[in-house]
Amino acid sequence: MSDFDVIIVGGGLAGSALAIGLAQAGSRVALVEAFEPKAQSRPSFDDRTLVVNAASLNILSNLGILDDRLTTCALKRIEISRAGAPGHLSLRAEEHGCERFGAVIVARELGAAMLRRLEALGTIESLCPERLAAIDADDEHIEVELESGKRLRGQLLVGSDGTNSTVRRLAGIDSTRHDYGQSAMIFNVHCPGRQADTAWERFTPVGPLALLPQPDERLGVVWIDRNERIESALALDDEALLERLESRSGRAAGGFVSPGKRVSYPLALTRTPCPLGRRVVLVGNAANTIHPVSAQGFNLGLRDVAALVDHAGASDDPGHDDVLSAWLADRQSDQAATVRYTDTLARAFSNPSSIMRLGTGLGLFAHAAVPAMSGRLVRAAMGFREPVSSLAAEVRR
Template sequence: MAKLSQPHLPILDTAEPLDAIIYDVVIVGAGMSGSLLALTLLTQNPQLKVLLLDENAQRLESTQEKEFEYHPSFDARCIALNAGSVDILSGLSLWGDIKAHAQPIESIQVSDKGYFGGAELTPELSGEAFGYVVELRRVGKVLSRTLAAFSSLTTLHQVKLTDLNQQPELIQCVLDNGQTVSAKLCVGADGCHSQVRKLARISSSLSDYQRSAIICNVRCNKVHKNIAYERFTKSGPIALLPLTDNRFSLVYCVEKQQAEQIADLSDSEFLAQLQKKFGYRAGLFEQTGKRDIYPLNLLKTTKPLSHRTVCIGNAAHSLHPVAGQGFNLGLRDLFVLATIIAASDDVGSFSMLNDYWQCREKDHHSTIWMTDSLVRIFSNHYPMLSIPRNIGLKAMNLFPFLSTPIIEQSKGQFDLFNREKLS
C-alpha cells in the first residue's frame, strides 16, 4: 500500500483521486538525483505538479538524525562536489547547509605504484579549492528538510513502476499497487538498473571493468591538510578524499573476484593490506569504518530519451569513480532539464526533450570519454602504457600548465546549455 509523506498532503485533499490528476512531471526514484530534480523544478516554478515515486519506506520526521542511515541512496558514501556543482547548489540555496559538513580539496597528489615520482595539482593552478567532499547522508537531510516546504510536491513511498503507457499528450505510469498515474513527462532517476530505461526501450551499453570498489571511511595518524590522494595500482586506483574530523573517504578498487575476501578482513588486516598498497603518503592508517562493495561498470545511453520520457543520473550514465565526475555530470543534467521544463509551454514534448539533449550531448560524451580513458590508461601495467603515463605525470609536475585542461574539465564550470546548438 502506497504511503503519502506528511508534508505533501494538500494535493490529495482535492476531490480528485490520485489516478485522476495529470502531473507535470513524475520522477521515478527518490535518491539524490530524483530529490534534487524535484527541488530544482519547484524552485524554478513552484506551480508545477510534481510526483516523486520512492520504492523505499517513508523516512519519519521524528528520527531525522537516523533516517538516512538505512535509505540506500543516502548512506555513508561520500561525493566530491566540483566548483560547477557548488555553483548550482548555491543557486538552490542548499550550499550553505551542505558546506557546514563538507571538506575542501585544496591539493591532489597523484602517484603510480612501482614508479618514482608523480604529480601534485595545487590551488595555485586553479585559484580555488578543487571541490568539496561530503557524506551523502548529510546531503539527504538537507534535501528532506527543504523539500518539505513545497505543497505542490507529492511523494509516494513503497511503490514500484511496472509499466509505461506512452500516449501522444501524456504518459501513464502503472504502479505495483494497482494505481496508474498520468503525467506530461516521466523522469527515470532510478539508478543504473533503471526500470524506466528498460520500459521506455532507451538503448544503453554496459562495459564491465572487472573491478569492484571497496568504500569506507578511514583515519590516519597525520592531519590530512585537505589533500586528496590518487594512487594507481595494478588492480585499479586507490583514492583518499579528505573528510571532516580528519577522516578520509576511501575508494579502494580491486579485482572483482577478490573484493569480498578483502572487505571481510579484520580491521587490522584490512588496514595492513591497504598500507602496503598505498604507502605512507597520508601517514599510518589507524581506523576504518564499515566497508561496502560496489561493482565498477561504465553504463551509457546512446540518447537518454524516449517519447515523454528521459533518464538522468545513474539511469542515464554510471561512471567509474576514478575522476569523481559521475554525480557532477548528473547534477548538470538535472539542472538543465529543470530549467528547460520551467520555461516550456509543452512539458515533455519532442521539441523540449530535443532541446535538452542538444544542450547536454557534448558534455556527456566528453566527460564519459575522459573518465573511461583515465581508467584504461592507469588500471593496467603494460610497459607500452606504463612508461608514457609516468613521463606524463612527471611532466605535469615540471610544467604545471599541462594539467590545466584536466583541471578545467573536472571543475565543471562551462556553458551548461551549449547555446551554440540552440541558436
C-alpha cells in the same frame, strides 16, 4: 488520475535534486520512490564519500540544499600519483585562481539535507514507497501506472532510478554495459594530523585508490581492485587491512588507525548514448553509470539535472521533442567526454601493457609540466565544461 508537469521516478540524490529544481521553477512535480521517505531507508543515501566539485556546489547552493547542518570538507589540494612510476601531479586550488576545487560530503548527510529541502518546499507530491509498473505515452501526455494501481499523467517522465532503470526498460531505450571485473571497497579510517583539505588518488596496476578528507581527522577510502582481491580484503582483520592500505597508498597520507565498517559494490559501465524516449528522459545513473575513478559520477548526474531544470522548467510543455532535443544537445558532449575520460583511466592505469604504463606515466608528467593542459583538466574536473547551466554558473544571492 492526478495531473503533473513532470513525473520523476527515483528519489535518490539526482531525482531529489531535480524535484527541488523543477518545483523552484514553478513546475507541478510528482516524485515516485521505492523506499520509505527517510534518509536511512534509501540505498543511495549511504556512507559513500562524495567529491562534490565546484559547479555541483553551486547547483546545490542554488537549490537551497547546502544548509548549515550539512558537513562539508573543502578540497584545496589534490595529489595524484602512479605506483611504480615517477610521474606525480599536484593540483592546488589557489594556483588555478579559485578558493577550492570542491568539497567532500557524505552521501547520507547530503540525502538528509535534500529531504529537509523537499519538506520545506511543500509543493512536491511524494509517492513512496511506490514502484513503477507501466507507462503509455502519446503526443501530448505520458501516463504512468504504479504497482499500487495508482495512475498519474504528466507531460514528461524522468527516469532517475539508477543503473538498473525500470523507466529505461519500459521506454525501450537502448544502453550498453561493460563489466570491469572490479569492485570498490569503501570505509573510513582515522588519520591523526593529516591535512584536512587534501585528497589523494593513487593509480596501481590493479586499480585506483582514493583517500578523501572527512571531519575529525578521518579519511574516506575508496579502494578499487579485482573482484577476488576485494573479497580477500573484506576478510582481513583491522591490523592487516591497515598494513595493506599503508603499502598501497605509497604512504601518501600515512598513520592510519581505527578503520570503520567495510562495504563493497561491483563496478560496471552502463552507457546510454541517447537517453531519450517518447516524453521520457533519463538522468544520473539511469543514463550513465561510470567508473568511480576521479569521482565524476555524482557530478555528471547533477549536471544532467541542472540542464534539465533550465530547459524543462522554462517550458509550457517540458516533454516536447524540441525541449528534450535541446537538453540533449547541451548534455551529449559532456556525457560522452566524461564517460570516455573515466573509462580510459579505468582501463589504462590498470593495463598490464608496459607501453600503456609508460604512456600514463608520461601523461602525469605532461599535465604537471604544461599549465594549459593542467588548467583544462582542472576546469573540466570542476564541472565547468561548456555549456554551463544557470544553476552551476554562479551562486545566486
